[in-house]
Amino acid sequence: MLDLLLNHKREILTSAGEHLWLVGISMVLAIAIGVPLGIVLTRRPGWKNLVLGANSVIQTVPSLALFGLLLPLPWLGARADRLAIFALTLYALLPIIQNTYVGITGIDPPVREAAVAMGLTPLQLLWHVELPLASNVIVAGIRVATVATVGLATIAAAIGAGGLGEYIFRGLAMVDNRVILAGAIPAALIALTAYFLLGLLQRMLVRVRVHH
Amino acid sequence: MSDSPAIEFVDVQYRTAENRVLLSDLNLSVQRGEILMLLGPSGSGKTTSLKLINRLLVPSAGRLSVDSRATGDWDPIQLRRHIGYAIQEGGLFPHYTVWKNVALVPMLEGWEQPRIKTRVEEVLQMVGLPPAEFADRYPDQLSGGQRQRVGLARALAADPPLLLMDEPFGALDPITRAELQKEFKQLQQRLNKTVVFVTHDVSEALLLGDRIALMASGSLRGVYGPREFLTASDAAVKPYVDAFRTMQQVFQS
Numbered sequence: 001m002l003d004l005l006l007n008h009k010r011e012i013l014t015s016a017g018e019h020l021w022l023v024g025i026s027m028v029l030a031i032a033i034g035v036p037l038g039i040v041l042t043r044r045p046g047w048k049n050l051v052l053g054a055n056s057v058i059q060t061v062p063s064l065a066l067f068g069l070l071l072p073l074p075w076l077g078a079r080a081d082r083l084a085i086f087a088l089t090l091y092a093l094l095p096i097i098q099n100t101y102v103g104i105t106g107i108d109p110p111v112r113e114a115a116v117a118m119g120l121t122p123l124q125l126l127w128h129v130e131l132p133l134a135s136n137v138i139v140a141g142i143r144v145a146t147v148a149t150v151g152l153a154t155i156a157a158a159i160g161a162g163g164l165g166e167y168i169f170r171g172l173a174m175v176d177n178r179v180i181l182a183g184a185i186p187a188a189l190i191a192l193t194a195y196f197l198l199g200l201l202q203r204m205l206v207r208v209r210v211h212h
Numbered sequence: 213m214s215d216s217p218a219i220e221f222v223d224v225q226y227r228t229a230e231n232r233v234l235l236s237d238l239n240l241s242v243q244r245g246e247i248l249m250l251l252g253p254s255g256s257g258k259t260t261s262l263k264l265i266n267r268l269l270v271p272s273a274g275r276l277s278v279d280s281r282a283t284g285d286w287d288p289i290q291l292r293r294h295i296g297y298a299i300q301e302g303g304l305f306p307h308y309t310v311w312k313n314v315a316l317v318p319m320l321e322g323w324e325q326p327r328i329k330t331r332v333e334e335v336l337q338m339v340g341l342p343p344a345e346f347a348d349r350y351p352d353q354l355s356g357g358q359r360q361r362v363g364l365a366r367a368l369a370a371d372p373p374l375l376l377m378d379e380p381f382g383a384l385d386p387i388t389r390a391e392l393q394k395e396f397k398q399l400q401q402r403l404n405k406t407v408v409f410v411t412h413d414v415s416e417a418l419l420l421g422d423r424i425a426l427m428a429s430g431s432l433r434g435v436y437g438p439r440e441f442l443t444a445s446d447a448a449v450k451p452y453v454d455a456f457r458t459m460q461q462v463f464q465s
Contacts, residue, residue, distance in 0.1 A: 114303030117266055117376075118317050118366070119292030128316065132307045 004178050005185070012167070016186045019163035022153045023190070026085050027146055030092035034145075035138065037093075038100025039126065048101065055094040063087065063152050067159045084156035084163075091152055092145040099141025103134025136205040143198035150191040154183065164190075216280050217241035218374060218406040219265055224274035226260050234260045235430050238274070244373075247400060247407040249417040251452070252427035258410045261427070262376050265408065266295045278374070293317060295374040296405075300382045302363030304351040310336070310362050311347040317370045335365040340395060357388035364396070368403070375407045381416070393419055414452040415459065418442075426452070 005012060041048045058066075066087050071077045076086055107130060115129045131138075157165025167183025219242040226235040235257040242248045250258035263269040264276055267283045276283050283291060304313050311332060318328045336343045339361040351359055360380060367375060381389045397420055400407065411417050417424045418438045426433040426441075426448060433448040442453055 108303075108306075110299055110301060110303035111305060113268065114297065114299060114363075115305070117268055117292055117295075117297035117299075119289045120320065121289055124320060129305060133305075 004182055008182065012164075012182060012186060015162065015164050015166055015183070016190065018161075019150070019153055019165075019187065019190065022081065022084055022088060022156060022161060022163050023146070023149050026088035026092055026149055026153075027142070029085065029089040030096055030145060030149075031142060033089070034093045034096030034141075035100050038097045038138075039104065039130075041097065041101045042104045042130075043122075052094070052098060052101075055097060058090050059094055063091065063155045064158060066090075067155065071159060080156070080159045080161040083159060084153070084161035088149050088153055088156070092149050095141040095145045095148075096138070099137050099144075100134065103137030103141075104130045106137065107133045136202050139198060139202045139205060143195060143202065146194045146198060147191045150187060150194060154187055218244045218279060219408065220275075220277050220280075221261070221264075222275040222277075224261075224264065224271045224276050226257075226264060226269060227272040233430055235264075238432055240425060240432060240435065242406060242408055244406050245404045246422040247409055247420055249421035249424045250408065250410045250427060251412065251414065251417040251421075251424050253412055255429065256427040257430040258427050259378055260430075262378055262408060262410050265374075265376060266292050266297060293321065293370060294372050295376055296367030296370075296372045297376050297378075298360075298363045298367040298380045299378045300380060301356075302351070302359040302366075302380075304359055304362055304366070306351050308350075309347065310341070310349050310351075310354070311343075313351070313362055314366045314369050317366070321370055331369060331371075332365075335368050336362075338368065338399060339365045341365065355388075356384050357392060360384060360392060373406060375405045377407065377409045379410055379412070382411075382413075389416075396420065414456045418456065 037051065041051060061069075067083065070083050070087060073083075076083050111133070112125070112129065115125050120128065153163050154165030154168050157163055157169050164183040164187045168180050171177065171180030171183065219240075221238045221240040224235065224238040225233065227233050238257075238261060240248075240261075250261060252258050260269060264271055265278060265283070267286070267288050270284065278286065278291060278294070286294075305316075308316070314332045314335060315328050318331055323331070332347070333343045336346060341358065341361050346354075346358070346362075351362070354362065360383075363380065367377075381392050384392065393416060400420075409420060418441065421438055423435055423437055424441050425435045426446075428448050434444065434446055436444055436449070441449060442456070444453075
């Protein structure tokens with residue numbers, strides 16, 4: 001097993017790089033869309049059911065099916081990685097939107113009210129009170145989404161988007177567990193590392209608040 | 213403008229979105245430099261009245277003016293920075309130090325750093341919290357009384373002429389409460405702010421108020437000076453006076 005990993009070190013690292021790229025871009029997009037969307041929902045609670053509902057529906061579509069369904073679309077389907085990033089972003093959105101919404105609406109009401117009564121503008125309220133106090137809940141959402149995306153991204157290999165899934169699909173076809181593990185082990189390591197690092201960030205955000 | 217009331221309610225009504233009337237036909241003027249106590253049980257409309265003043269709520273009918281200008285005509289941000297606000301438990305920002313809690317509004321108002329520093333030290337001193345000891349603490353490193361003091365310092369920071377206080381001493385133990393009430397009374401003699409102070413505690417109302425506005429189920433029952441209050445014939449006043457007398461007797465015996 002080990003010599004398989006070592007013999008294909010360069011190849012596996014390239015795949016891991018592709019994998020990281022797919023996950024990284026998808027997460028950046030999901031955060032860039034999900035956090036503002038979560039904030040909008042706190043201002044327009046009426047939209048909450050619609051947005052979270054639509055997102056939950058997306059979550060229920062099996063990933064392999066979603067990749068396949070999106071394939072014939074004109075611009076998206078033209079490149080496999082583009083399509084994969086699009087689908088991964090969609091899947092990552094829900095926990096991020098939800099945690100942003102919950103983090104902000106979960107702030108102690110008197111704290112929020114005091115801020116409004118002191119004459120903070122909506123943007124100042126967001127920057128000085130809501131985002132800092134919701135940050136660890138938001139990061140928790142990003143953490144869940146990242147770990148899930150690392151796993152989901154292996155499926156992207158099915159449509160030729162590359163990444164560590166290549167080994168998993170190849171191993172399945174060859175009925176060779178070692179090849180499957182050559183993809184699965186690095187993917188698990190990436191997921192664990194992301195889980196650990198984001199957990200560290202989360203604890204730091206809590207500590208900043210509690211002590212100096 | 214100096215003899216016009218600081219705050220004036222004319223036939224003010226407030227209804228919730230579900231059409232529940234929380235406040236009906238309130239007519240009340242608050243004079244400059246006085247402490248007006250809004251006294252009443254919970255649900256009597258006193259907090260609603262307070263929140264109408266800084267436009268956390270908007271009147272459903274009637275006219276409410278601050279410095280002779282309808283609250284609806286003010287820019288809400290300017291109106292609120294013109295009015296200090298202190299609430300029960302302080303409503304402090306848990307992620308900011310005492311210093312930052314107090315300095316925030318002056319900072320947002322664009323004061324120069326040295327001026328902010330002088331002012332924050334001054335107000336912390338004023339509320340009995342030596343800055344050297346307390347400025348760097350977080351709210352969860354303070355006692356209830358200290359948090360309340362920070363809340364008051366924060367409300368005073370940008371030196372607003374008006375102060376709204378919603379049961380600011382309500383959650384404190386009796387000894388700390390008495391201490392803060394006494395200090396607040398002394399402080400007010402120096403600062404001469406216009407204060408609207410919500411309370412359900414009759415002895416607090418009598419101790420601090422220049423006038424006492426008694427409220428019950430969404431309407432104003434009357435406005436009295438503290439002495440007048442003790443001798444008023446209104447049936448709504450009587451239970452409060454009785455409670456106060458009983459308490460006095462308990463202490464005297």
